[in-house]
Amino acid sequence: MALGVGVLVAGLAVGGWFLAHSRLLxxxxxxxxxxxxxxxxxxxxxxxxxxxxxxxxxxxxxxAGRVERLPWVASATVARHWPxxxxxxxxxxxxxxxxxxxxxxxxxxxxxxVLTTVxxxxxxxxxxxxxxxxxxxxxxxxxxxxPGLAVAASLPPASVVSISY
Numbered sequence: 001m002a003l004g005v006g007v008l009v010a011g012l013a014v015g016g017w018f019l020a021h022s023r024l025l026x027x028x029x030x031x032x033x034x035x036x037x038x039x040x041x042x043x044x045x046x047x048x049x050x051x052x053x054x055x056x057x058x059x060x061x062x063x064a065g066r067v068e069r070l071p072w073v074a075s076a077t078v079a080r081h082w083p084x085x086x087x088x089x090x091x092x093x094x095x096x097x098x099x100x101x102x103x104x105x106x107x108x109x110x111x112x113x114v115l116t117t118v119x120x121x122x123x124x125x126x127x128x129x130x131x132x133x134x135x136x137x138x139x140x141x142x143x144x145x146x147p148g149l150a151v152a153a154s155l156p157p158a159s160v161v162s163i164s165y
Contacts (some may be wrong), residue, residue: 025054027086028165034090035146037072037116044072047078055080063088071137097128097152099141106134110153112141126152 023101032040039163044050046067060078067076067088095107107115107125111131114134121127123138128147141149 011160026084027055027080028052028057029085030088031085032088035072037092038070038090043067043072043073043090044057044086049086050078055082055084055086058086069138071113079140081092095122095125097126097149098122099132099145101127101134108134108141108149110149112145114139114141126155128152
C-alpha cells in the first residue's frame with residue numbers, strides 16, 4: 001500500500017514537472033510597451049525569449065537586465081503572466097545633448113550614455129563641445145563631459161544653446 005502511494009506521488013511529481021516545462025506553459029505571448037526609440041523586435045531579441053522557454057525558467061530580473069543593456073533603455077520591468085505570457089515594460093532615456101562625432105552627431109542623455117548617432121543635430125538639444133570622442137550607442141562619454149552634461153540636463157526643454165569647455 002505504502003509503495004503504491006509512493007509510486008503515485010512520484011508519478012504526479014514527474015508529470016507535474018513535464019507539464020510545467022511543456023509548450024502549454026511556455027512564453028509564447030511576449031508583449032513590449034513603452035519603447036518608442038527602440039524597436040520591439042530589438043527588445044525581444046535582447047530579452048532572449050525567442051525560443052519560448054517554459055515560464056518557470058523565465059527569470060524576470062535577468063530578462064530586465066539584458067533589455068537594460070540597450071542604448072535607449074533606462075529601465076525595464078518584466079512580469080510573467082500564466083499560462084503563456086511575458087510582458088516587458090520599458091522606460092527610455094531622454095537625450096539632453098549632442099556631441100560632434102566626426103561628420104555626425106551623437107545624442108547623449110544626462111548620464112553621458114550615447115543613445116544614437118545621427119547625421120544632423122536634432123532641434124532642441126544642447127550642442128556639447130567637450131574634449132571627448134563619443135563611442136558607439138550604449139557606451140558612456142568620458143567623465144570629463146559630466147559638468148557640461150549636468151548643465152545641459154538642468155536646462156528647460158528646447159533651450160538651444162552650445163556649451164564649450
